Each structure stands twice: as structure tokens, then as C-alpha cells.
Amino acid sequence: MAEFINNTILSLLLPGELPADHWAGYMIAALVHCILLLHVVAVGALFFIWLERKVSGRIQDRLGPTRVGGKFGWLQTLADGIKLLTKEDLLPGNADRLLFKVAPYVSFAASFAAYLALPFANGWVGQNLNAAVFFVVAIMGLEVFGVILAGYASGSKWSLFGGMREAAQVVSYEVPLGLCVLVPVVACGTMNLTTIGNMQAGWFTNWLVFHDPFMFIVFWIYFTCATASVNRAPFDLAEAESELVAGFHTEYSGLRWSFFFMAEYGSMFTVSGLAAILFFGGWHGPIPLFGPEATNLAYSNEEVVAGTFRVGGYLANLAGCTNFIFKTVIFVTVMIWVRWTLPRLRIDQVMTTCLKYCVPLAAICFLGTVGWQLFGLPSPNDLLRTAHRGTVREAWVLQLEASERAAATAAQGGGQ
Amino acid sequence: MMLLGAIDWHSFFFFVFALLAAGFALGVVFTSNIVHMAFYLTLSLGATAGLFFLAGAEFVGAMQFMIYVGGTLVLLIFGVMLTAQSRFVHMKTSAGEWVLAAAVGSTLLVLLLHAAISNKSWTTGREHRDTLTIADAQHVTALGQSLSGVRPDSLEEPSPAARRGMSGYLLPFEIASIHLLVVLIGASYLARAKKRVSSSKS
Numbered sequence: 001m002a003e004f005i006n007n008t009i010l011s012l013l014l015p016g017e018l019p020a021d022h023w024a025g026y027m028i029a030a031l032v033h034c035i036l037l038l039h040v041v042a043v044g045a046l047f048f049i050w051l052e053r054k055v056s057g058r059i060q061d062r063l064g065p066t067r068v069g070g071k072f073g074w075l076q077t078l079a080d081g082i083k084l085l086t087k088e089d090l091l092p093g094n095a096d097r098l099l100f101k102v103a104p105y106v107s108f109a110a111s112f113a114a115y116l117a118l119p120f121a122n123g124w125v126g127q128n129l130n131a132a133v134f135f136v137v138a139i140m141g142l143e144v145f146g147v148i149l150a151g152y153a154s155g156s157k158w159s160l161f162g163g164m165r166e167a168a169q170v171v172s173y174e175v176p177l178g179l180c181v182l183v184p185v186v187a188c189g190t191m192n193l194t195t196i197g198n199m200q201a202g203w204f205t206n207w208l209v210f211h212d213p214f215m216f217i218v219f220w221i222y223f224t225c226a227t228a229s230v231n232r233a234p235f236d237l238a239e240a241e242s243e244l245v246a247g248f249h250t251e252y253s254g255l256r257w258s259f260f261f262m263a264e265y266g267s268m269f270t271v272s273g274l275a276a277i278l279f280f281g282g283w284h285g286p287i288p289l290f291g292p293e294a295t296n297l298a299y300s301n302e303e304v305v306a307g308t309f310r311v312g313g314y315l316a317n318l319a320g321c322t323n324f325i326f327k328t329v330i331f332v333t334v335m336i337w338v339r340w341t342l343p344r345l346r347i348d349q350v351m352t353t354c355l356k357y358c359v360p361l362a363a364i365c366f367l368g369t370v371g372w373q374l375f376g377l378p379s380p381n382d383l384l385r386t387a388h389r390g391t392v393r394e395a396w397v398l399q400l401e402a403s404e405r406a407a408a409t410a411a412q413g414g415g416q
Numbered sequence: 417m418m419l420l421g422a423i424d425w426h427s428f429f430f431f432v433f434a435l436l437a438a439g440f441a442l443g444v445v446f447t448s449n450i451v452h453m454a455f456y457l458t459l460s461l462g463a464t465a466g467l468f469f470l471a472g473a474e475f476v477g478a479m480q481f482m483i484y485v486g487g488t489l490v491l492l493i494f495g496v497m498l499t500a501q502s503r504f505v506h507m508k509t510s511a512g513e514w515v516l517a518a519a520v521g522s523t524l525l526v527l528l529l530h531a532a533i534s535n536k537s538w539t540t541g542r543e544h545r546d547t548l549t550i551a552d553a554q555h556v557t558a559l560g561q562s563l564s565g566v567r568p569d570s571l572e573e574p575s576p577a578a579r580r581g582m583s584g585y586l587l588p589f590e591i592a593s594i595h596l597l598v599v600l601i602g603a604s605y606l607a608r609a610k611k612r613v614s615s616s617k618s
Contacts, residue, residue: 023425026425096449096451096452098452099451099452099455102455129474129478130474130475131474131475131478134475134478134479134482135474135477135478135481137482138478138479138481138482138486139478139481141481141482141486142481142485142486142489144489145458145485145489148489148492148493149455152451153451164493167493171490171493174486
């Protein structure tokens, strides 16, 4: 993207020729990425909190917010945000001053950093890491750090209880979550999220969730563990309102309090996005509308780098991004639905769910998927005649092929 | 504009992350509150992960987050917050400990500086920074190949019988991993048994 900005935009605006690796392009590209991602987190939180209120209202046979901002109360969250901004920033007398103030930012920073490697469409990613899955899972595990610091630093028993529960829960659920994430990675042979998404192109039968029966079960285990790891009901023991006042954020008020919530909704989006990419085809719709065979609309990141930008391809990617966000919002809605439907589990039930059910099931499904691959058993996608078969190729092979293609086209151009 | 253009951004970010890592490491040393120490340690290790990302080793960087930062987290929770009584939360370091730590630390510093200066590729300037070749990292490459079963040093072994005996390091590595797992399970078993006795007594 930096090369693109330097070559096309800045070269037009500024006099003289700019080199492709000029620092201004990189800085603008970084700013654009940061601001876009920050908006995903902040505006996403605004939308999801409104959605949470509406869905919970409907589930409890109420209307939810109706007045603020016209018809559906869609400005309710903004009004709440302004209210939170004007609240007093309280600091309890017993609190550990430094850690109390820092904890919400730690939580938010961890939640936000995971977006760095989360692709929204083919090539639309902050940083296309080769180990993106691993990076996202590792960063997601750090969000609990802010919660534990908050629980400790508040100097309140409720907060400490909430923090310790969160610690025990998240550390335990990292194990089945990691196992579940491993299964699609093994099936694809890569940890690059962009590659995993692109390998599920074509009809919805090519989505990894329909790859084999084990993978189908793994998705549900993943979703359970993801709900637990982002600390949502029925696993929201860290903030159990009926027992612990508000758990780890009992002592917080104002903007610091809202940072915890932005982090929570940001993480919900991340785990849902990860589910969409790993299991549900990412930015590919159920029907290959934008497939390269049918419409020649498919977008590839190499084209941008090579300077052959096409509006059609860009629109196709925009549709892919919409697909991805739609799937993710559906998963978040399911999380909200579950929250307002199921009662909260006890801490021993939470641990039992994790260690006695999720871990063994995930391990069995891992073995099952590996066996399915090993023995070459058919997946539903093979039954389609025009099936697009994803091939396992590592990122460096793809790069090699891209460079070979570029060399070939350069040689052709030189020949003419 | 010209000033910004003159900055070598790679070095700039290297210094940012290196200063963060070193600064928070000093914070660990000079803080007396044990929870603050763990917090600074996490930040220092996180900055080190940033260095790995800067070097393009994203897997190692993510690993740094997962193992070291996450490990410190678990250390903080189960090692410190649950066991620390109020007298341990604020640790006083005695003069003897300072001297001992300074001696050990400065010895290590001298050793590392000597190793850094004596390494030829670290002192001689590089013409083109982009062409960082595999040859610079040959020791690590050999280690990685040995781990995956191919021993490059077996090519220099004249006797074919001895060469056949030189297998990869994968099996020893796995044995060591299983040992660690056994130790882990044994430790949790012991801890659990102790708890039972105490709870039945009380």
C-alpha cells in the first residue's frame, strides 16, 4: 500500500518523482491502517452495545432503547458515551495508583493489537503475517492481563475475586481454544489467515466447517471456548453481577470503565472474525459470485503491488469485506443471544466444561481431522463437479510463484 | 521534511523498542513492589517481542508473547498474588544482594560485549543492508536442520559408520519435552495431594 500511495497519489500531488519506498508513503499507509482499525473497534463497540440492548430487550419481551436518535434508539450508545465522558474519574483510597490507571489501557491495547493481523478481505490486512493465527491467539491471551491488574489494583475484594476467576478461566480455556484453532490450520497447512481464507473460495461446501464431521464439531467447541475466553455470559464469572457487584471493574467509572467494554466488544469481534475465517470461508460468500472463473472480478493483492489496480477487483474485495463483516456480526449476535438465554455457570461447572469436555473433544476431533486428511477421505466439496480444490502451499511458495509470474511478464514485455 | 527523510526508520524503531525493553528492565530492578515488577517485566518482554517483529521473525515474536509474556502473567497470578503476604509484596533488597547481583550482571555484560565485538559480522559495516544472507546465520540454520533430522556436520565426518550414528536432534528434543510434561503433571499431583491433607486436617 505504501508503494501504491507513493507511486500514484503522492506523485500526483507533489512535484517531482518520488521513489517507491519514500517514508511519507509508509507513514500515510500506517496512519490509514491504524485509523481504519481503530474505527472498527470504536464504532463496532458502539454498534454492538446498541445491538446488545435491542436483542436483550427483544428476548425479555421489551423494546430496548427507542427514543435517542430517532426510530430505533440507534444513538443510545453515543449518549451513553457522552455520559461516561463527563463522569468523575474515581480512584479508590486502597488502590495501587499506577496499575489501576494503566489496567484499562492494557486490556484495550491487547484487544486492539489483535486486529493487526486480522484480514478483512483478500489482502486487506494491517500486516500480512505468516503466523497470523498464532499471533492473534497469543495477543488475545494478553487481554486478561488488564483484567487481572484491574482486579488486583482496585484494592477491593470484589475486584480481586473477579480478577482471579478471570485468570483461572482464561488460562484454562486457552488450551482447548488453541487445540480448536490448530485443526483448521492442520487442514490448510498454513498459519497465514489470508491464505486460509483464500483456500475456501468457491461454493460454501468448500468452507472448512463442512470439511469433515470432526471439523463441524470443532467449530462448536471453538465457539464455546471463544465465548469463555472473551469473558461473555454464560462464562462471565469475572463480573458476575449477582455475586461480585461488577467483578473486576467494580471500582472503575467514566472513560476507564468504558475502555474495558471497548476491549470486550473488540475481542468479541476478533474471535468471531477468526471463526469466520477459519471455519466459514472468511470473505467468500456461499455462492462464488466474484470467482475468477465467472466474472473475472477477483481481487488480488499482488495486482496492487504490481500497479495493475482494477476497479472491478476492488469492488469484489469490498463485497468480500462486507461478507466477512456480515458473518462476524452474525457470530457476535449469537454470542449476545446466548448471553441473554442461558444462566451463568458456577466456577466448578466452568472448569468442568473446559477440562472434562472441551479439551478431550477437541483432542479427539484433532486426531479425527488429521486421520481424515491422512486417509484422503472425501469432503462434501469433492462431490461437486466444478469444485475448487484448495491446495496446500506455503507462503514462500506463493511469493516465489508471484515473483516468477512477474519475471515472466517482464520478459514478455521486454520481448515485445 | 528533509530531516524526517534522513532518518533510518528501521534503526529508529529498533532504538525505540530497545530503549523500552531496557528501561522497563531497569524498572524491574529498581521497583520494590513485586506486582509492579511483574508488570514491568511483561512490558520489557513485550518490547523484546516488538524487536522480533521488527526483524521480520513474527513467529518468534508471537512465541515471545505466548510463552514469556503469558508465562509472566501466570507467574504473577499464581506465584505472586496468591502466595505473597503483605510483608513480601514490598521487597527490600539488602546491600549484599545488590553487590552479588551487580557482580553477576556485569560479568554477563562483559561476556556478551566481548562476544559481540569479537564477532566479525557485527563490527564490519554492511554495504547493502537488504542482502542479509543466510551465511550470517549459519549456526542457527545448522541447528534447525539438525532438529529436523539432517545433520550438516555429518558431511565432515570421514568414517561412514560414525556418520550413520549421527542422527537428528528431534528424538532427544521430544524426550526432553516429555520429561518436562511428566515433571509438570507430577508437580500438579504433588500440589494437589498436599492440599487434600491440609483441608482434611482443618
